[in-house]
Amino acid sequence: MSFAYRIKNEIASNRPFRQHYKKAQAYGLLLYGKMFDAQGISIHTEHKSVARLFADSIADLVGITDSITLREVKRNGKRSMFVVTVDSPSDREAVLRFFGYVSGEDTGHILWDNLSAGEIPAFLSGAFLACAAVTDPEKSYHVEFCIPGKSLCDDLYRLLCENLAEPKITVRRNDYILYYKESEHIEDLLTYIGAGKASLEMMEVKIVKELRNKVNRATNCETANITKVIDASMKQTQDIRLIAENGGLEALDEDLRELARLRMENPEMSLRELGENLSEKISRSGVNHRLKRIAQFAQEIRIKQGGA
Incomplete structure (x- = not known):
């Protein structure tokens, strides 16, 4: 389909x-x-x-x-x-x-x-x-x-x-x-007209594409470290998407909600960059702590749904 x-x-x-x-x-x-x-x-x-x-x-x-x-x-x-x-x-x-x-x-x-x-x-x-x-976002944004x-x-x-x-x-x-032709405009349109799941799916596709591009540019990085960054970012966005589809991000505390939206919009950012772009800057460890709280919130949803 x-x-x-x-x-x-x-x-x-x-x-x-x-x-x-x-x-x-x-x-x-x-x-x-x-x-x-x-x-x-x-x-x-x-x-x-x-x-x-x-x-x-x-x-x-x-x-x-x-x-x-x-x-x-x-x-x-x-x-x-x-x-x-x-x-x-x-x-x-x-x-x-x-x-x-x-x-x-x-x-x-x-x-x-x-x-x-x-x-x-x-x-x-x-x-x-x-x-x-x-258009299929895997090919282009239109x-x-x-x-x-x-x-x-x-x-x-x-x-x-x-x-x-x-x-x-x-x-x-x-x-x-x-x-x-701008992905953000298309995502906003889809959300506005009742296609929230499709909008989130498009965000995920964009995340993967941007991360792949970053991997290709990062020629001096070790493959294992790059894979770890991609896996972590994808896991975080999957957790955020799960929360959005089950009650919405409004269920999160304000500090977690801001970080969740920033991560979805900027999948390529490091933890340090995420912390520097919050309304109130926090350290890398502070970002990591908040992401763990988001992951815990998502895990609780999975448990309620009968999955791990």
């Missing part, structure tokens, strides 16, 4: 979004899907979980079921495409009315009254599911939204700038592309 596939499955199964922000997420799917107007409402996706989420959300929100069709289209040498459509003209009008569009109105823009501040992450998750692509209309592109650009980082813009075959 590809990295992009895992991300979209994680978002599609995000329970808080599905239960509490269903309308906002469905709105993002509709606007940035294949088609959204009186002539047709549809989404095309390689992800069955996304197609099912779209169909179920529209049916639950608007109260229509009979005219929603989900079909699988086989493609030679490629993944199947899942296509969801609303076939009845009257049901399409009902969907448009539900989201605040009057008959004949241009739907190529966001109706801002549909979104409160707390609903923006869910809306962006829907837009991501509908039109985003992400995520992009492919948008057919300039107004929708401008609206999404505004949301991303106001809530995350400013994306870059380009045009490709008449489509507008908003994209990030």
